[in-house]
Amino acid sequence: MFSIISSTTTGIDAIPVIVETDVSNGMNNFTIVGLPDTSVKESRDRIRAAIKNSGFQFPRGRLTINLAPADLRKQGPLYDLPIALSILIARGEIPAHTLEHAVVLGELALDGVIRPVRGVLTTALMARRIQKTSMFVPKENEQEAAVIKDLEVFGATSLRGLVDHLLGRTLMTKTVYARKIRAREDHQCFSFIKGQDFAKRGLEIAAAGGHNILLSGPPGTGKTLLARSFPSILPDLTEEESMEVTSIASVAGELTSSSGLIETRPFRSPHHSASVVSLVGGGTWPTPGEISLAHRGVLFLDELPEFPRHVLEHLRGPLEDGVVTISRAQATVKFPARFILVAAMNPCPCGYASDPKRKCICTIFQMQTYQKRISGPLLDRFDLRIEVSNLPQEKLLSDTQSEPSAIIRARVVAARIKQADRFFDSACHVNAEISPSLLEKTCVMSSEAKTLLGLAIGSQSLSPRATTRIRKVARTIADLAESNIIEEQHLAEALQFRGQKMQHD
Numbered sequence: 001m002f003s004i005i006s007s008t009t010t011g012i013d014a015i016p017v018i019v020e021t022d023v024s025n026g027m028n029n030f031t032i033v034g035l036p037d038t039s040v041k042e043s044r045d046r047i048r049a050a051i052k053n054s055g056f057q058f059p060r061g062r063l064t065i066n067l068a069p070a071d072l073r074k075q076g077p078l079y080d081l082p083i084a085l086s087i088l089i090a091r092g093e094i095p096a097h098t099l100e101h102a103v104v105l106g107e108l109a110l111d112g113v114i115r116p117v118r119g120v121l122t123t124a125l126m127a128r129r130i131q132k133t134s135m136f137v138p139k140e141n142e143q144e145a146a147v148i149k150d151l152e153v154f155g156a157t158s159l160r161g162l163v164d165h166l167l168g169r170t171l172m173t174k175t176v177y178a179r180k181i182r183a184r185e186d187h188q189c190f191s192f193i194k195g196q197d198f199a200k201r202g203l204e205i206a207a208a209g210g211h212n213i214l215l216s217g218p219p220g221t222g223k224t225l226l227a228r229s230f231p232s233i234l235p236d237l238t239e240e241e242s243m244e245v246t247s248i249a250s251v252a253g254e255l256t257s258s259s260g261l262i263e264t265r266p267f268r269s270p271h272h273s274a275s276v277v278s279l280v281g282g283g284t285w286p287t288p289g290e291i292s293l294a295h296r297g298v299l300f301l302d303e304l305p306e307f308p309r310h311v312l313e314h315l316r317g318p319l320e321d322g323v324v325t326i327s328r329a330q331a332t333v334k335f336p337a338r339f340i341l342v343a344a345m346n347p348c349p350c351g352y353a354s355d356p357k358r359k360c361i362c363t364i365f366q367m368q369t370y371q372k373r374i375s376g377p378l379l380d381r382f383d384l385r386i387e388v389s390n391l392p393q394e395k396l397l398s399d400t401q402s403e404p405s406a407i408i409r410a411r412v413v414a415a416r417i418k419q420a421d422r423f424f425d426s427a428c429h430v431n432a433e434i435s436p437s438l439l440e441k442t443c444v445m446s447s448e449a450k451t452l453l454g455l456a457i458g459s460q461s462l463s464p465r466a467t468t469r470i471r472k473v474a475r476t477i478a479d480l481a482e483s484n485i486i487e488e489q490h491l492a493e494a495l496q497f498r499g500q501k502m503q504h505d
């Protein structure tokens with residue numbers, strides 16, 4: 001009996017799968033144990049054809065393949081290659097020791113060509129964890145695997161080519177990770193957006209403290225442009241974050257053949273017609289949704305009230321925990337989903353309720369229905385709510401250059417460093433994640449700031465939740481100003497970003 005190591009993924013973690021092969025005398029028979037029934041027949045057909053079409057004989061007798069552990073859910077096609085190789089070992093075509101220290105995965109076409117699969121990066125991480133030294137993967141996936149240091153990676157195009165390599169006839173070259181340094185896309189620089197200083201300042205605070213932000217205003221005010229430029233002021237991904245982001249994209253099948261590590265923060269903007277599954281993840285074989293693909297980056301929901309309320313409600317848990325849990329009868333799968341939510345909306349169905357120049361034609365009933373589409377608890381997740389208005393003509397025509405994203409980003413990075421120091425021994429990373437138990441300790445206010453907050457609570461009848469939100473935003477503003485204590489002016493600015501009074505406050 002021979003065995004080859006392959007893998008399966010649950011969430012974004014890979015787990016070893018052992019492909020065991022046994023050939024014995026008896027009637028010709030080819031059994032695969034440990035795969036879902038639906039994929040067994042297809043796998044058998046592909047493997048048999050690929051072996052024959054690569055110029056080998058298919059073994060006679062009773063051939064049994066076992067994929068262990070049996071209770072682990074496995075996706076069929078990626079075991080084609082390890083199963084085919086183990087059959088060829090059983091037939092004596094390849095010496096068993098050639099694959100002893102390797103992890104193998106790949107789908108086979110009928111003609112023996114090796115097709116790409118999902119989850120190669122997570123499998124490579126697993127290979128290193130279980131101390132395997134090499135990996136044989138589909139050519140299209142080789143860059144993904146080569147990201148992992150201390151692992152010899154070979155990208156194979158066909159079963160025949162791979163066998164020739166293992167026999168030492170025609171050697172494949174080891175894959176070298178070709179890191180692509182991508183310059184930041186400066187066509188999304190803040191300097192190209194005229195005016196809108198208030199909204200830009202709000203986005204800077206959101207970036208610095210990891211706060212969710214809601215942009216409200218009439219059509220044509222540039223809400224979408226502001227949101228799309230937002231990633232340009234976010235800090236670079238750390239190596240660890242890159243690895244997480246790439247793993248998710250790999251499991252979701254979103255990486256292209258040339259992709260190595262993803263080094264820019266994701267920006268995802270699903271349409272309001274998106275289904276719950278495409279937004280939060282799921283399916284019979286659970287795959288990550290938009291909120292996980294936005295992990296460590298930005299999820300942008302344009303025209304927020306157009307999203308069905310039941311779809312938006314699915315965001316609340318992940319916004320709180322930074323993770324989405326998908327429950328299936330067989331198992332529960334978790335995908336990371338820690339993102340900054342940026343949303344945009346018109347103030348009313350016609351769009352012009354807050355526009356001084358145009359008249360809103362909505363009825364009170366239409367206005368109420370529109371606002372009710374977003375639940376209070378979801379609205380509560382937005383730390384900053386900003387009114388974006390049309391620019392006065394003289395500003396539109398002025399030639400004054402706005403501040404470029406790189407300069408704003410430098411301030412954001414400095415504020416993030418302050419937060420990293422503050423939270424080094426706690427579970428949160430940014431001010432937006434400050435837990436109730438940490439609030440008093442981390443958001444210390446000067447006596448003037450306290451007095452101001454007291455006045456605001458009285459005059460605007462602020463709820464405890466709204467008060468907490470204001471303090472967290474003030475904490476970020478103080479960090480941007482390099483102040484350890486929240487002073488009166490920081491709190492005053494935070495109060496400005498509370499936005500217009502919404503019915504739920």
Ligand SMILES: [Zn+2]
Nearest residue numbers: 348350360362
């Ligand atoms: Zn209106």
